[in-house]
Each structure stands twice: as C-alpha cells, then as structure tokens.
Amino acid sequence: MKKNSxxxxxxxxxxxxxxxxxxxxxYLEILDSVRGxxxxxxxxxxxxxxxxxxxxxxxxxLRVKVLNDKSLVEFIxxxxxxxRALLKEGKDMWLHIPNTRRVIRVAPxxxxxxxxxxxxxxxxSYSKNYKVEQVDVNENSSITVNLVAEDKSxxxxxxxxxxxxxxxxxxxxxxxxxxxxxLIKVAHYKEYKKFDxxxxxxxxxxxxxxREGYHTWMLFDNYQKQTLxxxxxxxxxxxxx
Amino acid sequence: xxxxxxxIGLISPLLFSADSTYDxxxxxxxxxxxxxxxxxxxxxxxxxxxxxxxDQSQLTNLIDFTEQRQIQGLQLNxxxxxxxxxxxxxxxxxxxxxxxxxPTESRSETLESFVEYSSxxxxxNVAAGRKKIQWSEGFNWTPANxxxxxxxxxxYDRDDREQLKGWDLLEINRRFADSSWTxxxxxxxxxxxDPLLIDRYQYALKYSIxxxxxxxxxxxxxxxxxxSVALTWxxxxxxxITFKADVSHMKRxxxxxxxxxxxxxxxxxxxxxxxxxxxxxxxxxxxEYLYNEHGYEENEWDSLITELDSANLDIVxxxxxxxxxxxIGRMLSLMGLxxxxxxxxxxxxxNSKVDQLLQYxxxxxxxxxxxxxxxxxxxxxxxxxxxxxxxxxxxxxxCSECEFGLVPDTEVLRVSxxxxx
Numbered sequence: 055m056k057k058n059s060x061x062x063x064x065x066x067x068x069x070x071x072x073x074x075x076x077x078x079x080x081y082l083e084i085l086d087s088v089r090g091x092x093x094x095x096x097x098x099x100x101x102x103x104x105x106x107x108x109x110x111x112x113x114x115x116l117r118v119k120v121l122n123d124k125s126l127v128e129f130i131x132x133x134x135x136x137x138r139a140l141l142k143e144g145k146d147m148w149l150h151i152p153n154t155r156r157v158i159r160v161a162p163x164x165x166x167x168x169x170x171x172x173x174x175x176x177x178x179s180y181s182k183n184y185k186v187e188q189v190d191v192n193e194n195s196s197i198t199v200n201l202v203a204e205d206k207s208x209x210x211x212x213x214x215x216x217x218x219x220x221x222x223x224x225x226x227x228x229x230x231x232x233x234x235x236x237l238i239k240v241a242h243y244k245e246y247k248k249f250d251x252x253x254x255x256x257x258x259x260x261x262x263x264x265r266e267g268y269h270t271w272m273l274f275d276n277y278q279k280q281t282l283x284x285x286x287x288x289x290x291x292x293x294x295x
Numbered sequence: 296x297x298x299x300x301x302x303i304g305l306i307s308p309l310l311f312s313a314d315s316t317y318d319x320x321x322x323x324x325x326x327x328x329x330x331x332x333x334x335x336x337x338x339x340x341x342x343x344x345x346x347x348x349x350d351q352s353q354l355t356n357l358i359d360f361t362e363q364r365q366i367q368g369l370q371l372n373x374x375x376x377x378x379x380x381x382x383x384x385x386x387x388x389x390x391x392x393x394x395x396x397x398p399t400e401s402r403s404e405t406l407e408s409f410v411e412y413s414s415x416x417x418x419x420n421v422a423a424g425r426k427k428i429q430w431s432e433g434f435n436w437t438p439a440n441x442x443x444x445x446x447x448x449x450x451y452d453r454d455d456r457e458q459l460k461g462w463d464l465l466e467i468n469r470r471f472a473d474s475s476w477t478x479x480x481x482x483x484x485x486x487x488x489d490p491l492l493i494d495r496y497q498y499a500l501k502y503s504i505x506x507x508x509x510x511x512x513x514x515x516x517x518x519x520x521x522x523s524v525a526l527t528w529x530x531x532x533x534x535x536i537t538f539k540a541d542v543s544h545m546k547r548x549x550x551x552x553x554x555x556x557x558x559x560x561x562x563x564x565x566x567x568x569x570x571x572x573x574x575x576x577x578x579x580x581x582x583e584y585l586y587n588e589h590g591y592e593e594n595e596w597d598s599l600i601t602e603l604d605s606a607n608l609d610i611v612x613x614x615x616x617x618x619x620x621x622x623i624g625r626m627l628s629l630m631g632l633x634x635x636x637x638x639x640x641x642x643x644x645x646n647s648k649v650d651q652l653l654q655y656x657x658x659x660x661x662x663x664x665x666x667x668x669x670x671x672x673x674x675x676x677x678x679x680x681x682x683x684x685x686x687x688x689x690x691x692x693x694c695s696e697c698e699f700g701l702v703p704d705t706e707v708l709r710v711s712x713x714x715x716x
Contacts, residue, residue, distance in 0.1 A: 103320045111320065112651075132680030133715045136337075146506045146531055149648065153339075153372075153459060155429035159509065163535045164574035164648065209534060244319070259317055273321045283416035285470040289505045290477075291417060293429075 081189065081199045082181040084223055085215065088246065088255045089274075092181070095121040095282030098254075099130075099275050107267025119280065123179060124287040139292045145205070150292035157292050162209055183208060195219035196226065206233070224253060237263050249277040332376075339370045341390075343454055343711035347704045353695060355603070355623050355630075360703045361394040370406075370456055383410050388456040406459045420468040427461035428479060430501060430511060432527040432539040435641040435660065436585045436634065438566040439525035439541040441515040442479075442497060444486050453673075453685075454711055462497075477501040484517070488628060489547060489559045492517055507531070513543075521546040521561075535574045542567040549589040550629055554602045554622045564588040570641075578646035590637040593664070599626075600696045626701075635698050638663035652677050660699075667693020667700045685711040 086092050097119045104112045115130040129138035137152035140160075147160045184201040191197055197217040203210065211233040217223040224246055230239040240261045247256035254277045262268040285291070345364045350356060368390030375383045389403040409424025431437030437445070446458050463482040468475060479499045484492050495518040503511040508530040516522040525543035532538050548560045570583035591599060603626055609619030629635060643658035654675040661668040670690040677683045689707040693700030 101321070105317075105320075134677055134680055134683060143506045145534070153370075155427045157429075158434070159432075159529045159531065159537050159539065160648070161531060161533075161535050161537050161572070161574035161579075163576065164579060257319065257321060261317070269317055271317070271320050283418075284472045285417040288417070288470050288475060289503075289509065290420075290468060290470070290475060294411070294413070294420070 079197075079223060081186055081197075081215070081217070081223075082184065082201075084217065085180045085199075085201075085225060088224060088243075088253060090120055090254075090277065091252075091279055092179070094279050095119070096277060096279050098277045101273040101275075103271045103273075105267075105269050105271070119282060119286070121282045121284065121287060123182060124284070126287055126291075141287060141289060141292055143287065148289050148292060155293050157289055184213065187212075192216075197223060210238075222253065225255075239263070247275070250279065334376070335374045337372050338716040339372075340368070340714045340716070341370070341454060341711065342367045343709050345707060345709040348706040349703055350705045353701065353703060355627055355701055356703045358620070358623060358627075358703075364392060364394050366390055366392040366454070368456065380414065381410065381412055384408070386459070390456070404457065404460060406456065407461045409461075418470055420466075420470070422466040422468075423464075425461045425463050426466065427459060428464070428466075428499075430513060430525075430527065431541050432509065432529040433541045433568040433570060433583060434539075434572075434581060435570075435583050435643070435658075436568045436639070437541065438543040438568055438585075439511070439513055439527045441499065441513065441523055441525055441543060441545070442481060443484050443492055443517070454709075473506070474502070474504045477503070488551075488632070489549075490557070491520070491547070491559065495519065532571075537572050537574075538570070539572075540567070540569045545589075549632065550591065550635065552595065552598075554599065554606070554625045557625070577651075578644070579648065581641075581643045581645075583641040585634065585639040585641070587634050587637050587639070590635055590664075592637065596636065596665075630698070630701065636662050636664040647675065662693070662698045665693060665697035665700075667691075667697035669699050669702075681715045683713045685709075685713070687711070 083092075090096050090098070097117065100116045100118060102114050102116070114132060114135065117128045117130055119126045119128075123142075123144050125140075125142040127140040127142070129135045129140075139150045141148045141150075145162055147162055147164075148157050149160045150157045180201060183205065184203055186199060187202045188200040189197060196219045199215045199217060201213045201215065203212070209232075210230040212231040212235075214229045214231070215225050216227045218226050225243045227243065228241045229237055230241070232238050240263055242259040242261070243255060243257075244259055245257035246253045248254070255274050258272040258274070260270040260272065343364075343366050347360065347362050347364075349360055349362060368388055370386065370388040372386045373384070377383065385405070385408040387403065387405040387408070389401065391399050391401040393399045405425060407425050407427060409422045409426045411420065411422040413420045428442050429437075429440065431439040433439070442462055446460070452458075464479055466477065466479045468477045477500070479501075481497045481499075483494050483496055485494075487493055497515070497517045499513055499515040501511055501513045503509070508528060511525075511527040513525040513527070514522055515525065523543060523545040525541065527539075527541050529537065529539040543566050545564050545566070546561050548562070548564050551557050551559055565588045566586070568583055568585045570581060572579055572581035602622060606619040606622035606626075609615040610623075640661045640663055641658065642661075643656065645654075645656040645658075647654045647656050654677070656671075656673045656675075658671050659668055668691075670692070671687065673685055673687045675683060675685045687707075687709045689704070689709075691699045691702040691704055691706075695701070
C-alpha cells in the first residue's frame with residue numbers, strides 16, 4: 055500500500071514538473087526566434103526546390119527583408135521572374151511584375167511560387183498572430199504545442215508543432231490545418247544553423263499531404279540584422295526595386 | 296496526453312524514415328548572397344508571327360489592312376546605381392517588322408530614361424526624365440490614369456512595347472509611415488485626338504494611404520483647363536477575394552460627337568470601374584464592370600454609324616473618296632482608344648501569376664450596350680528559365696454596326712517567342 059502510494063506520488067510529481075516546465079517556456083518566442091530577429095529589421099535568402107511525383111524539380115531563389123509585420127520579397131531566380139517583388143503588410147500583399155509600373159494587390163491565398171505559399175516565404179510572427187491553445191509533453195519528452203490563429207481568416211487556422219525535448223526546444227515538425235480542420239501542410243525542420251550566435255532555421259522540408267509525392271525543400275541562409283525604415287516597405291517602393 | 300499525440304509519437308519514426316525518400320537537394324551548399332550590383336542590365340529578344348482574318352464586308356474595311364505581320368525586336372533595360380541615393384534607369388527597344396509583302400521597316404523608342412534620388416530612409420524620392428506613371432487600380436480599364444495621351448492595352452497586345460513609354464516629367468514623392476504625397480509635372484502634350492490639349496503642360500497631385508485599404512485621391516490639370524479628379528480604391532475582402540475600384544471625373548469628353556465636326560464637349564464626364572478577383576491555389580478569376588459617360592449613347596452612336604455609312608458610299612461610289620477615307624481614318628482612331636460606348640464587362644481566368652512551365656490566360660471584354668465582344672486565349676510555355684513561347688488567339692464578334700463587330704479583324708492568331716539574356 056505504502057509502495058503504491060509512493061509510486062502514485064512520484065508519477066504526479068513527474069507530471070507536475072513536466073507541466074510546470076512546459077508552462078514556463080515561451081513557445082511563441084522560440085518559434086519566432088528560429089525564423090528571424092524579433093527586435094530589429096533583418097534580411098535572409100531562400101532557395102526553394104519544389105519536387106513533383108515524377109521527380110521534376112523547380113528551383114527559385116528569393117531575398118526577403120523583414121520589419122515587424124512587413125516583408126519585402128525580391129525574386130532573384132529563375133531569370134523569367136527576376137525582378138518581381140512581393141510586399142506583405144499584415145494580410146495585405148502586393149505584387150510588382152517588371153516591365154510595367156503596375157503594382158497589383160494579391161490575395162494571401164494566391165500562390166506565386168508553385169507549391170510554396172506566400173505565407174511560407176515571408177517573415178512570420180507567431181507571437182502576433184497566434185495563441186497557444188494547448189501544450190503536451192510526449193512520452194519521448196518532446197513537446198507538442200497547439201497554436202490557434204487570432205484572426206479567423208488566417209491561412210493556417212491551427213498549427214501543431216512538435217518541439218525537441220532538449221533546450222532550446224527547437225521545432226522538429228509542424229502540421230498546418232485549414233479552418234475546416236483539413237491537414238494542408240506538414241513541415242519537417244531538418245537543420246538549424248548559427249547566425250550571430252543564434253540558432254536559425256536552415257533547412258525545411260514541406261510535404262503536401264493532399265497530393266502524394268509533392269514536396270518542397272527550402273534552404274534559409276544569410277540571416278542578417280539590418281537597419282530598415284517603414285518607408286522601404288511602401289507600396290510605391292515595389293516598382294523602384 | 297490525447298490519443299492523437301500518442302499516435303503522432305508512434306508514427307514519428309515512420310515519418311522520418313519516409314523522409315529518407317525526400318533527397319536533400321542542398322547537401323552541404325550555402326546560398327551565394329546576391330549582393331546588389333552597381334550596374335545591372337537585361338535584354339529581352341522577342342519575335343512573333345501573326346495572321347489576321349479580315350472581314351471584307353465590314354464598314355471600315357476599305358483600307359488595305361495587314362493580313363500577316365512578323366516582328367523581331369530587342370528591348371534593353373539598364374539600371375545604374377551611382378551611390379546609395381542616386382540611380383539612373385533607362386529602357387528602350389528596337390524592332391523590325393514586315394507586313395504582308397511590304398519591305399521590312401523598323402522603329403525604335405526610348406521607353407523610360409530617368410535619374411532618381413532617394414533619401415537615406417526613402418522618405419523623399421525625386422525622379423526626373425522619362426517615366427511611366429501608373430496609378431490606377433483597375434486591371435483591364437484604368438480610369439484613374441489621367442495623363443495624356445494614355446496608351447496602355449495589355450489585354451489587346453502584350454507585345455506592343457510602345458505601351459511602356461513614359462512621359463518626360465519631374466516627380467516628387469514624400470512618404471510617411473502610412474501615407475504619401477506625389478507631385479508630377481509633365482512636359483507638353485504632343486499627341487491627342489483633342490486638338491485643345493496639344494502643346495499644354497500637365498500636372499497631377501496624388502495623396503495615397505495604404506493598408507488595410509489602398510486609397511488614392513488624384514487631382515489632375517492640363518495647363519489653362521479645368522482640373523479633373525480621380526479616386527482609386529483596393530481592398531482585401533477575404534483571404535481569397537480582392538476588391539478594386541476607380542472613378543474619375545473629367546471636364547472634357549474623350550470622344551467628339553461627330554466624325555465631321557471634330558469637337559470635344561466639356562460638360563463633365565464620369566468614368567468608373569469596379570472589380571473583384573478571386574484567388575484559387577495557383578490560379579485566379581477576375582471580373583470588372585466599366586461605366587463610361589464619355590462613351591456614346593445609342594442615338595449618338597447611330598448618328599456616327601450613319602456618317603460611317605456615308606463615308607463608305609463616298610469611297611465605293613467615288614463621289615468623295617478623300618473625305619470618305621478621312622472619316623474612316625477618324626473612326627479607326629476612335630476605335631483605337633476603345634470603350635466607345637457606356638457599359639462594359641471584363642472577365643478573366645488565369646494562372647499566369649504563378650511561375651510554372653505551362654501558363655494560360657483567358658479573357659473576354661463585352662460591350663453591354665450592343666452585345667459585341669472580344670475574346671482572347673493565350674497559352675504560354677516556359678521552356679527554360681530564359682526561353683519561352685506564347686500562342687494567342689483573338690476573336691472579335693458582333694453585328695456589323697456594333698463596336699467589336701466594326702474591328703476590321705474577325706480573328707487573330709499569333710505565335711511569339713521570347714529569350715531573356
């Protein structure tokens with residue numbers, strides 16, 4: 055009887071210690087920190103390689119500048135899209151196509167990069183757009199964090215992250231759900247790299263669970279803090295790049 | 296822990312083993328950072344072959360219109376950053392064309408060429424030289440583009456480089472966090488159907504705010520004439536739907552009342568466009584409605600057609616062929632401006648915003664007053680990152696006295712090739 059009581063007590067202690075540890079961690083801050091610098095403007099480069107079931111590969115390269123909720127994406131390659139620029143401010147997005155002075159408003163749901171959505175390549179702020187709904191500690195000590203979008207019309211209404219057991223609990227995998235509850239994307243965080251002493255996401259694999267065999271590799275690199283002004287993220291600036 | 300997470304834990308090893316089939320294409324590479332170059336250039340070689348099917352019975356078709364055209368052209372764009380604040384941009388084209396059996400002719404034009412100053416934080420921007428002004432939110436129709444002469448018709452002829460030509464101007468732009476002011480003073484108007492506008496300077500002042508709605512108020516003035524105003528609006532309605540609208544009010548009418556009496560009224564005319572576009576993953580659908588008070592009412596249009604009939608008889612009967620050809624020429628100039636009536640609808644379906652190997656764009660423009668229409672289908676193939684081709688088919692349809700029915704062509708077929716250097 056005494057033995058059983060001790061077991062129960064120890065089990066409760068382990069669970070409480072796990073949940074205390076889980077509660078103490080600012081998960082949104084961890085998720086934001088791996089995709090940039092929250093306290094200043096910054097830039098980074100991305101190479102996307104989209105792969106189709108027949109093995110056909112398409113590659114593009116982008117340069118992204120971020121300041122708070124504003125992102126400016128410059129298309130570097132392939133040659134036929136070089137010079138295109140995408141501006142995002144909150145949910146508003148504008149696209150400039152070279153050889154015109156026309157800047158057109160595009161919807162967030164519009165894909166401009168094949169399999170990669172606009173939301174995947176721009177700066178992400180989970181702190182501003184999502185809240186933690188539930189945290190669970192898994193048997194292997196990894197942590198599952200459920201995020202729900204603050205804004206009901208967000209592209210990903212719910213995201214389920216699996217974070218590594220080890221500090222600093224970097225994301226290992228995430229599942230992205232639409233408002234209807236459909237799983238629309240699975241992301242595998244394959245590699246991190248240190249920039250300015252901080253771990254940043256370096257390689258990401260996006261798998262399309264709806265269309266079998268479709269996946270995209272994303273290589274993030276050259277994270278760099280930069281002094282940026284809000285005027286650099288003006289709609290007029292797109293046609294001046 | 297819910298059963299769901301327990302299952303995730305269980306299948307995680309399987310997921311990661313499945314990942315081994317997803318070969319890492321990057322292995323150990325890093326991205327070469329594309330540092331900004333002081334001097335950048337690009338060139339675009341283009342070539343097309345076009346066949347036009349003409350309606351020989353048509354009222355305007357007494358002129359010898361082209362049935363076959365081939366063009367070879369080169370557009371060159373140069374961008375030189377002198378330092379962090381100053382840059383020079385220049386763009387121009389040269390093309391050689393051959394119509395039917397006529398000898399090859401050529402033309403060239405400087406499209407844009409300006410020097411631009413930007414202050415350190417991009418608060419002030421000043422441009423001087425030739426530059427294109429594009430302020431309208433409309434896609435197919437652009438009532439807020441008030442600078443004259445305005446020649447922009449991406450939905451008729453994408454290969455016409457002339458539509459990229461700007462105005463010789465001075466532009467001063469002051470940006471604030473969420474708004475901006477732009478002042479433009481442009482050189483004298485050289486070409487216009489309205490003789491009163493020629494040889495006069497033109498000015499505009501624009502105030503814009505952006506996000507969540509883009510709104511611009513434009514005041515435009517031609518030297519010594521009354522000012523025109525325009526308002527543009529675009530807004531995201533949902534994650535998939537965008538809304539856009541333009542409205543302008545001009546004192547002078549864009550079209551004369553008669554082919555004989557080339558006089559432009561100045562009673563005040565409204566032009567407005569309202570549109571929506573819906574984004575599906577990878578493709579989009581857009582719709583626009585145009586209301587144009589500059590356009591002819593039914594009785595005015597009937598009177599114009601009577602004049603055209605009479606001009607046609609002048610040529611056929613040999614009573615006054617010179618006058619007949621002049622009036623048909625005037626009618627064709629008006630048709631070149633487009634939207635001669637008052638109510639129009641535009642519908643387009645496209646996947647061309649996405650970078651992919653095969654792209655398409657299907658669009659229609661309908662004259663709701665006389666039920667004539669213009670249909671266009673394009674198929675683009677990106678063979679490599681430098682080389683692409685486009686197949687285009689256009690159809691003009693309507694009664695013989697309707698706007699699109701009056702277009703000399705009934706069908707146009709064009710195959711174009713492009714190479715980016």
